[in-house]
Amino acid sequence: MNVTGSESRSLGRSAAAAVALVAACTLLTACSGSSSATAKVPGAPAAKGGGDAASKAIDQLVAAEKQADPSLMPAGSTARAIQERGTLNVGATQTAALFSLLDPTTGKVEGFDAALWQLLAKYIIGKPEAKLTNVTSATREALLKNHSVDAVFATYTITPERSKVVGFAGPYYSDxxxxxxxxxxxxxxxxxxxxxxxxxxxxxxxxxxxxxxxxxxxxxxxxxxxxxxxxxxxxxxxxxxxxxxxxxxxxxxxxxxxxxLAGTYSSEPYGIGLPIDKPDFKKFVNDWLKKIEADGTWAKLWKNTLGTQVPGPVPTPPKIG
CATH class of the missing domain: 3.40.190.10 (Periplasmic binding protein-like II)
Incomplete structure (x- = not known):
């Protein structure tokens, strides 16, 4: 978007401004002991989409995700460090319906992006444990640079300029x-x-x-x-x-x-934002994305989130990397 896409933010912000942004975002952080965060967002619309059936289908997908083989997370790797910490630090939004939206009636964050970070947490840790920090288009890079989050799932469009400071995994969706x-x-x-x-x-x-x-x-x-x-x-x-x-x-x-309105005016490949100084984690996440595409998880995820509102067959995922 956040997810999103718009005018590329100037990368010449002062260090003080970046620190202020991180501090402001961190105040909005919420922890969850389940597959979703429980932070409240004032004014956020209630989740609709596919309703209870879609939500249950997503829960089943997360429950079925198996933990990565230990050989894929060797000592010293970023994934092993996250596993030993016991929680995945995620930068996300809670106001984007179909992608990542807080349902105030359940306290769950639901949607395509939200399910992805739940699945990745389950793959690394063995359970969907995540600490969620709210992000905006203007704060994502600062949070990654300062390692306040391990990954950003926020409809994050990959661009050449952003790729200079963000280690994108994916793309995992094209809008x-x-x-x-x-x-x-x-x-x-x-x-x-x-x-x-x-x-x-x-x-x-x-x-x-x-x-x-x-x-x-x-x-x-x-x-x-x-x-x-x-x-x-x-x-x-x-x-x-x-x-x-x-x-x-x-x-x-x-x-x-x-x-x-009908029609689109650009190609917006969404990536998972990762710290640029963690290339091992980028490879790990890319390999995981390939796995969930190959085993049908990605298609089922689309059907039960974006597919509840966007007509047509399941799209072909964009080529990763």
Missing amino acids: GLALEVKKDNDSIRSLKDLDGKVVVTESGSTASTVIKKEAPKAKIQLFDTNTECLQALQQGRADAYILDQGILAGNASTNSDVKV
């Missing part, structure tokens, strides 16, 4: 930027209709670059989270919202007053 407007808005049908309009997106994503190119007269407003962008659109403070189609589809699935 594209799309537009969301109020349900009764028929005047905006494509990016070309955004000139002179107020358009919101997440700070730190790649969408701003696309807007400036296709609609240079658009007025861009940036917010830290999907929830803030959605609220600006719903309240009439913005005419349109541009972000990854999967995230916008999640918004529409939980909010009947907005709609996602």
Whole structure:
């Protein structure tokens, strides 16, 4: 997105600013003794998607995931260190329906990304133990650089610039930027209709670059989270919202007053953000992604999360690496 995608964040932030960002995010950290985090996010929409049946199917997938063979986690490796610690430190969001959304009725974080980090924790530790830290598009790199988290699962688009500071595993999913407007808005049908309009997106994503190119007269407003962008659109403070189609589809699935327009305007390969100085962990996670794609887990995961709202057959996962 977070997951997301929008204008690439400047990497020249001061060290003091980065530390402040990490401190602010760490205050939002929550621990879980089960397969999901229990931190509360004010204003987060209730999870819908595929309902109880889909949620139970995901729980079964996590329960069926076997721990990695010890030979894959030798002494001194990053995976072994996480196993010995007994918990996977995850950077994630809790406001992106279908990807990673807190269900306030159960305290569980559910969705495609959320299930992935539960599966990875189970693969490394033998049980889905994770310590969850809320991230935004603007704070992900700082948290990875400072090793506050082991991995970021947040619809994190892989770009050449980000790859200079982030050791991405994957991609594990490919999305594209799309537009969301109020349900009764028929005047905006494509990016070309955004000139002179107020358009919101997440700070730190790649969408701003696309807007400036296709609609240079658009007025861009940036917010830290999907929830803030959605609220600006719903309240009439913005005419349109541009972000990854999967995230916008999640918004529409939980909010009947907005709609996602047909068509995408980019290719957004999602990766799992890892510390760039842990190449052994990147290989480990890539090998795990290949495993869950080959054994059918990835397809079942898609069907019970994104597939509950996105029509069509299970897509072919993008080539890893």
